[in-house]
Amino acid sequence: xxxxxxxxxxxxxxxxxxxxxxxxxxxxxxxxxxxxxxxxxxxxxxxxxxxxxxxxxxxxxxxxxxxxxxxxxxxxxxxxxxxxxxxxxxxxxxxxxxxxxxxxxxxxxxxxxxxxxxxxxxxxxxxxxxxxxxxxxxxxxxxxxxxxxxxxxxxxxxxxxxxxxxxxxxxxxxxxxxxxxxxxxxxxxxxxxxxxxxxxxxxxxxxxxxxxxxxxxxxxxxxxxxxxxxxxxxxxxxxxxxxxxxxxxxxxxxxxxxxxxxxxxxxxxxxxxxxxxxxxxxxxxxxxxxxxxxxxxxxxxxxxxxxxxxxxxxxxxxxxxxxxxxxxxxxxxxxxxxxxxxxxxxxxxxxxxxxxxxxxxxxxxxxxxxxxxxxxxxxxxxxxxxxxxxxxxxxxxxxxxxxxxxxxxxxxxxxxxxxxxxxxxxxxxxxxxxxxxxxxxxxxxxxxxxxxxxxxxxxxxxxxxxxxxxxxxxxxxxx
Amino acid sequence: xxxxxxxxxxxxxxxxxxxxxxxxxxxxxxxxxxxxxxxxxxxxxxxxxxxxxxxxxxxxxxxxxxxxxxxxxxxxxxxxxxxxxxxxxxxxxxxxxxxxxxxxxxxxxxxxxxxxxxxxxxxxxxxxxxxxxxxxxxxxxxxxxxxxxxxxxxxxxxxxxxxxxxxxxxxxxxxxxxxxxxxxxxxxxxxxxxxxxxxxxxxxxxxxxxxxxxxxxxxxxxxxxxxxxxxxxxxxxxxxxxxxxxxxxxxxxxxxxxxxxxxxxxxxxxxxxxxxxxxxxxxxxxxxxxxxxxxxxxxxxxxxxxxxxxxxxxxxxxxxxxxxxxxxxxxxxxxxxxxxxxxxxxxxxxxxxx
Numbered sequence: 001x002x003x004x005x006x007x008x009x010x011x012x013x014x015x016x017x018x019x020x021x022x023x024x025x026x027x028x029x030x031x032x033x034x035x036x037x038x039x040x041x042x043x044x045x046x047x048x049x050x051x052x053x054x055x056x057x058x059x060x061x062x063x064x065x066x067x068x069x070x071x072x073x074x075x076x077x078x079x080x081x082x083x084x085x086x087x088x089x090x091x092x093x094x095x096x097x098x099x100x101x102x103x104x105x106x107x108x109x110x111x112x113x114x115x116x117x118x119x120x121x122x123x124x125x126x127x128x129x130x131x132x133x134x135x136x137x138x139x140x141x142x143x144x145x146x147x148x149x150x151x152x153x154x155x156x157x158x159x160x161x162x163x164x165x166x167x168x169x170x171x172x173x174x175x176x177x178x179x180x181x182x183x184x185x186x187x188x189x190x191x192x193x194x195x196x197x198x199x200x201x202x203x204x205x206x207x208x209x210x211x212x213x214x215x216x217x218x219x220x221x222x223x224x225x226x227x228x229x230x231x232x233x234x235x236x237x238x239x240x241x242x243x244x245x246x247x248x249x250x251x252x253x254x255x256x257x258x259x260x261x262x263x264x265x266x267x268x269x270x271x272x273x274x275x276x277x278x279x280x281x282x283x284x285x286x287x288x289x290x291x292x293x294x295x296x297x298x299x300x301x302x303x304x305x306x307x308x309x310x311x312x313x314x315x316x317x318x319x320x321x322x323x324x325x326x327x328x329x330x331x332x333x334x335x336x337x338x339x340x341x342x343x344x345x346x347x348x349x350x351x352x353x354x355x356x357x358x359x360x361x362x363x364x365x366x367x368x369x370x371x372x373x374x375x376x377x378x379x380x381x382x383x384x385x386x387x388x389x390x391x392x393x394x395x396x397x398x399x400x401x402x403x404x405x406x407x408x409x410x411x412x413x414x415x416x417x418x419x420x421x422x423x424x425x426x427x428x429x430x431x432x433x434x435x436x437x438x439x440x441x442x443x444x445x446x447x448x449x450x451x452x453x454x455x456x457x458x459x460x461x462x463x464x465x466x467x468x469x470x471x472x473x474x475x476x477x478x479x
Numbered sequence: 480x481x482x483x484x485x486x487x488x489x490x491x492x493x494x495x496x497x498x499x500x501x502x503x504x505x506x507x508x509x510x511x512x513x514x515x516x517x518x519x520x521x522x523x524x525x526x527x528x529x530x531x532x533x534x535x536x537x538x539x540x541x542x543x544x545x546x547x548x549x550x551x552x553x554x555x556x557x558x559x560x561x562x563x564x565x566x567x568x569x570x571x572x573x574x575x576x577x578x579x580x581x582x583x584x585x586x587x588x589x590x591x592x593x594x595x596x597x598x599x600x601x602x603x604x605x606x607x608x609x610x611x612x613x614x615x616x617x618x619x620x621x622x623x624x625x626x627x628x629x630x631x632x633x634x635x636x637x638x639x640x641x642x643x644x645x646x647x648x649x650x651x652x653x654x655x656x657x658x659x660x661x662x663x664x665x666x667x668x669x670x671x672x673x674x675x676x677x678x679x680x681x682x683x684x685x686x687x688x689x690x691x692x693x694x695x696x697x698x699x700x701x702x703x704x705x706x707x708x709x710x711x712x713x714x715x716x717x718x719x720x721x722x723x724x725x726x727x728x729x730x731x732x733x734x735x736x737x738x739x740x741x742x743x744x745x746x747x748x749x750x751x752x753x754x755x756x757x758x759x760x761x762x763x764x765x766x767x768x769x770x771x772x773x774x775x776x777x778x779x780x781x782x783x784x785x786x787x788x789x790x791x792x793x794x795x796x797x798x799x800x801x802x803x804x805x806x807x808x809x810x811x812x813x814x815x816x817x818x819x820x821x822x823x824x825x826x827x828x829x830x831x832x833x
Contacts, residue, residue, distance in 0.1 A: 048686060
């Protein structure tokens, strides 16, 4: 089969660049895909015309866009779709293989992510209701209406939603899918090793009847990303704490950074800790531990050693397998250097006598290992003496968590900002304190893994509020 | 002219320049002192361009440290000179003295411009670094030489480089917008048919107005490296395939290396430049062994030798690398293609700032 060539999409129009980069299949010299790269100034020029793309979506009824989104989900999951500029058909299974070949993700995880993305398309109405607190979607057609008996009007903040996508998790595309039903075109910069998912979603939308102008795809270098970030009316990006800090006062930019998600067990439930090991293991290791909603710190009032041992034993059963092994749960690293850097960071933290790698005695081989030409990091549970240890609150791109003992009364003072907290407790007073804590974004009470989220309740930013602002208005008379 | 004839012409020029720059009556103090210390006489040993490797590389620091008067050839003694600056962000800038070179260079360049796109009598606008740079006078001279006048909008690249170094990219954009506003105002208000600017500024003007719709037919561009895709973008989209894009490669020390714009599209917008031989010669050298010339089609570092009566500069290593390209019928000597910053693939370079 000919190597596919992913072009630039300029409001849906394919453009083959002279600047072509080849992405090899991991662990080989064989090209998996050629990608057209856009220069920054081209993107800047195109962004000046995004109002035309917005006009295309604005002219459509929101209810039609909802139906298109639902159909697109079915197409994404089931249809053969042309891939690249020459349009060779790509089946869902071909998509799994292609993504695995460049991202290092096992097939089973890709299928899981596909299912998750399919859910976003299918649940678009629920998501819209959740994000808008029950707004009648027709308000977006008319520009005004009523909500809960009060007049409401919303105006768009932008002509496009730009997203700088990462390479390590196809599910993040879920963040922009609802934008189409909200009549805001998307401008995507795919991750270097992951053009496949945004491409397939876009093609599915177009096949479902969405105007192609709603989709711009710009594979580009650093300066191109910079142009998008500086110029987009609204932009989502992914990054570490320094990226978050850099943009924290810019309302145009929403940075999805580290989550520092945590699982805490209350004093009332700690004697039952064995019941919760499954939940902890899933929270730490789901999606190969790569999501910001994966648990990176486990906080317990006692039995820290026992819990660390029990979790370590279980996560050590997750090890690198062939990518097509249905039981594979661990991802390789598309950028092999990342695995080395992360491993070095963990090893540095373990130099402290207060931090112990409990998994070391259970896993086969070292944490860092190679298989089939790819670098892997095996799951790691670290028992730490206190929150003062370097590894107590850290987040890495593999299944990693620390276990720390802390009296319940001190937990909220110690845990710091958390994207998700699962609190296993029935202590109402403490539950009230948890709900009152401003540094917890999403709170699960009870035996709920941190990685299980509901899209109608955004865990990180509200897309509708990001894209639209409520305006006050009066209409004396309509001509 | 055949490649052999071009080589003979260049060899003759080299001999002439050795005689000029290393004779007491015509040479400058810098080179005459150099000859005394070197212990050999280039007039006897350098008989053609192949012998130029007998010189070590010209150090650009000399242009910063030496007094400018030491570069004044005795033949020009007592004749006030222009001082042109090149590069530099801090400290004393590098300077070159000159009299008529820029006029010769740009008149020679003018002969290469197509009247259809650069109409005789048409007015020009220069948007880019003016101040102490040779370009300021050169572009105006080009406009005058072709019967037109030249408007100017200044840009300070040293300030832009500092902003980039400090990662103040929003300030870069604001400064660029400030420059653009002035340029667009003049283009809208005056009859202008030709423009000189840098690639990024051209793209930036194109964001604000349709350039060909405002009467501009030709764009002479220089300043930074351009990928083929970027050249295509400028020609096809910014200039809307109506105005002609004429990329050049040059600097204060060389003059202008020209391209063949009418062949850009057929060459997939890969730009090859030919030096203004015999006034200057470019060679693509092995970075590890700079005496060695790279093979055709291979990347190497760009080495410049300038051979005018006003200025002799042997084997100056540019901060660029390029592909050695074969002689062309129009310019029957080696060309340099797809120029990019030296080491661009291995390090981050602040380049293409304006």
